[in-house]
Amino acid sequence: MTGMIIRRLFIxxxxxxxxxxxxFSLLFFAPGNPAEVIIRQQTGLDPTFYEIELFMExxxxxxxxxxxxxxxxxxxxxxxxxVSLRTGEPVLEEFAARFGATLELAVTAVTISVVIALPLGIxxxxxxxxxxxxxxxxxxxxxxxxxxxWLGLMLMVCFALVLGxxxxxxxxxxxxxxxxxxxLGVGMTASLMRLMRASMLEVxxxxxxxxxxxxxxxxxxxxxxxxxxxxxIPVVTVLGMQFGHLLAGAVVVETVFAWPGIGKFxxxxxxxxxxxxxxxxxxxxxxxxxxxxxxxDILYAWLDPxxxxxxxxxxxxxxxxxxx
Amino acid sequence: xxxxxxxxxRKGIVFVLVxxxxxxxxxxxxxxxxxxxxxxxxxxxxxxxxxxxxKRAVEGRNLVFECLVGxxxxxxxxxxxxxxxxxxxxxxxxxxxxxxxxxxxxxxxxDAEAARFALERAxxxxxFGRYIDxxxxxxxxxxxxxxxxxxxxxxLDLASGWGAPVVPPQAVEPAGSIEGEVAHYIGTGPxxxxxxxxxEEAVLVxxxxxxxxxPKVDKVIWKTIPDPHAxxxxxxxxxxxxxxxxxxxxxxxxxxxxxxxxxxxxVEVQSYGRYQVLEFNCQREPFSEQKVRMAFNYAxxxxxxxRELFDGLAEPAYTITAPWFKYGPSNVNRKFGYDxxxxxxxxxxxxxxxxxxxxxxxxxxxxxxxxxLIPAGEANADAVAIFVQSELKKIGVDMKLLILESGAASxxxxxxxxxxxxxxxxxxxxxxxGIAIGQKxxxxxxxxxxxxxxxxxxxxxxxxxxxxxxSERQKLCDQIWxxxxxxxxxxxxxxxxxxxxxxxxxxxxxxxxxxxEMELQNIEVQ
Numbered sequence: 001m002t003g004m005i006i007r008r009l010f011i012x013x014x015x016x017x018x019x020x021x022x023x024f025s026l027l028f029f030a031p032g033n034p035a036e037v038i039i040r041q042q043t044g045l046d047p048t049f050y051e052i053e054l055f056m057e058x059x060x061x062x063x064x065x066x067x068x069x070x071x072x073x074x075x076x077x078x079x080x081x082x083v084s085l086r087t088g089e090p091v092l093e094e095f096a097a098r099f100g101a102t103l104e105l106a107v108t109a110v111t112i113s114v115v116i117a118l119p120l121g122i123x124x125x126x127x128x129x130x131x132x133x134x135x136x137x138x139x140x141x142x143x144x145x146x147x148x149x150w151l152g153l154m155l156m157v158c159f160a161l162v163l164g165x166x167x168x169x170x171x172x173x174x175x176x177x178x179x180x181x182x183x184l185g186v187g188m189t190a191s192l193m194r195l196m197r198a199s200m201l202e203v204x205x206x207x208x209x210x211x212x213x214x215x216x217x218x219x220x221x222x223x224x225x226x227x228x229x230x231x232x233i234p235v236v237t238v239l240g241m242q243f244g245h246l247l248a249g250a251v252v253v254e255t256v257f258a259w260p261g262i263g264k265f266x267x268x269x270x271x272x273x274x275x276x277x278x279x280x281x282x283x284x285x286x287x288x289x290x291x292x293x294x295x296x297d298i299l300y301a302w303l304d305p306x307x308x309x310x311x312x313x314x315x316x317x318x319x320x321x322x323x324x
Numbered sequence: 325x326x327x328x329x330x331x332x333x334r335k336g337i338v339f340v341l342v343x344x345x346x347x348x349x350x351x352x353x354x355x356x357x358x359x360x361x362x363x364x365x366x367x368x369x370x371x372x373x374x375x376x377x378x379k380r381a382v383e384g385r386n387l388v389f390e391c392l393v394g395x396x397x398x399x400x401x402x403x404x405x406x407x408x409x410x411x412x413x414x415x416x417x418x419x420x421x422x423x424x425x426x427x428x429x430x431x432x433x434x435d436a437e438a439a440r441f442a443l444e445r446a447x448x449x450x451x452f453g454r455y456i457d458x459x460x461x462x463x464x465x466x467x468x469x470x471x472x473x474x475x476x477x478x479x480l481d482l483a484s485g486w487g488a489p490v491v492p493p494q495a496v497e498p499a500g501s502i503e504g505e506v507a508h509y510i511g512t513g514p515x516x517x518x519x520x521x522x523x524e525e526a527v528l529v530x531x532x533x534x535x536x537x538x539p540k541v542d543k544v545i546w547k548t549i550p551d552p553h554a555x556x557x558x559x560x561x562x563x564x565x566x567x568x569x570x571x572x573x574x575x576x577x578x579x580x581x582x583x584x585x586x587x588x589x590x591v592e593v594q595s596y597g598r599y600q601v602l603e604f605n606c607q608r609e610p611f612s613e614q615k616v617r618m619a620f621n622y623a624x625x626x627x628x629x630x631r632e633l634f635d636g637l638a639e640p641a642y643t644i645t646a647p648w649f650k651y652g653p654s655n656v657n658r659k660f661g662y663d664x665x666x667x668x669x670x671x672x673x674x675x676x677x678x679x680x681x682x683x684x685x686x687x688x689x690x691x692x693x694x695x696x697l698i699p700a701g702e703a704n705a706d707a708v709a710i711f712v713q714s715e716l717k718k719i720g721v722d723m724k725l726l727i728l729e730s731g732a733a734s735x736x737x738x739x740x741x742x743x744x745x746x747x748x749x750x751x752x753x754x755x756x757x758g759i760a761i762g763q764k765x766x767x768x769x770x771x772x773x774x775x776x777x778x779x780x781x782x783x784x785x786x787x788x789x790x791x792x793x794x795s796e797r798q799k800l801c802d803q804i805w806x807x808x809x810x811x812x813x814x815x816x817x818x819x820x821x822x823x824x825x826x827x828x829x830x831x832x833x834x835x836x837x838x839x840x841e842m843e844l845q846n847i848e849v850q
Contacts (some may be wrong), residue, residue, distance in 0.1 A: 031730070037730065041376075049762065094522075
């Protein structure tokens, strides 16, 4: 297990640097010019050619591609993510100022969807094609199909404007968290519920479940003790990916509810071709992605002893029967 | 095989972890949360909704930082931190007489040294710096600026909150360096920035030592809400007092205006002479032909457009920029109008006729198709483009629409790779209309290589903006405008008005002279 973790962390460094390098190259060769967009944002006017040249020169944007890349690597090696072209503030500070809000939103949304989706999915799988199954299927379909921005605005109209129970927008208290987290959670809950149901149904048809039934075990024990762990494997994978995505881009919800997270800031930076912010954010987000995936793999090993056995044998020939 | 006990133990751990996580979350909330400090008794607070973060927006800058010179609605320079100025006959030396008794927010006095620092810093960052030869302090309240050559828009550049704000040495980091960036919001403006949270809010309080008319509200809170529809809901819910003022265009969608009025919200509409225009690529077929450009101008019923799309909120435009601007097109012999018959006739004269009866014009066997390039995010552009498309269909032209991300669209524009391009006319504080040296209609414009250019026009533009004689310049500008309205380099469509919406508890709203500033001094809140 330790060997796997070390190996994965080592690979993570390469993944991070590659992701960062690729995002820079793509933007560098894509049409658009940071100077032009940033000046236009700052002034509201189209910059003159001379203004663009001056900005490029002052920020070292005229230098060749490889020079800019190596410059950035040099800074990274010293633990410096550079300064945003758009805001003039250190990239790390920009990230740190916003990450807490994003994490809070993502964790809450994932929690909401896990708490709702898993039980519903399991119940639906227990009695396929029952009325309950149909109702959850329709609800899931609606949940997946409703776009975030629309749902967000509708919830806002309903709970903030008409009922006046919750604030429309903003960040800070638990009350502010409810609407955005619910909006984010709805789509996730819907897809997770369907996945849980499908996965559970599949497991329930396996031989070992038949054996368990033949032994005369109670249905509750079969489902919660024997089937659930195996059925959770694909669910955990998807959950890990979704969580990673949420950290990088709950853009729509952040925009609608004025949630001061990193998604909106990153998108604005991409439009502005703010290279340093994009590279820095991609680097950190890649790191988080790798970490979350690592956690998912560790969780796998816990859920499925076969995974643990193969992985441990691969790294360490003397397999330990139990994790410490 | 794992034992029952182990399984129970693991489940227990998971529950404990989840519990801890939730507690941590709630803990976070308890720390960062709590209601904002309640407003002190009787405190008058104006809450604005802004699409952009306060520090990223140029529109609220003038609440804190002022300029030496201001500009009125038409483009005449007016006193601000400088009460008057003398310009030498050759227009190369300016002596500014500075306002006395003005204090920065930290209590230090505004004097010629501070003004010199601010100008030198601005000059090192902004293009007008290349014209500056030297800045001299004559006495505590007099500043002299030498220019290398005559530069007509100098005072306009000084009036730009982005271009030349009066930022004192102690406001930048590293302190006193002209290379420095603003680190502390210490200006001379009517409000002081006292609290700021990235992407959340900025709190500004009244500057009781303000030299001019003091604000009537005690506090202004700028809330960042990127989504315009969410802003409208928050305004209706009473969480905001005013929206739209924080954006130079309008964050209030025109289509939302009737609904707002119905809900009892006050809506103010202000023209800043910024017209939405469709620029032609005059350097290649088919729009290198003047008759074709003219025909397109006659083909569009702008009255109907503003009525149907915007419920009459915006005025249709028949000149390239607003005629009421200083040096604007007020004396043109020919304006654009709506006359579809004339459009067809002009196209026929240019050789475009429907010979095969398919409803589309053709010439030398090629049907008349063209493409309109729309940079994403251009105000109302999608709706307008579809309207124009249907109008052109009526005269037998097939116009295709292409929406590109704005950076990609600019690149195409700079390479001249478009037929028509949705844009807006230049407005204050730059020289309106795109007729200055290096702007749209000057052949040295690297941003608009495919706009209409001619040697005659170049000469007139260069002459107009290098003569210090203002009446001479007015005559030259009239000639320039006449050529441009004769040549029809674009289709002006409508005036992009700024929409400001506010609740009943707010009164005394006054529009600022340019779309990039705001004036809150007269606003009262109940």
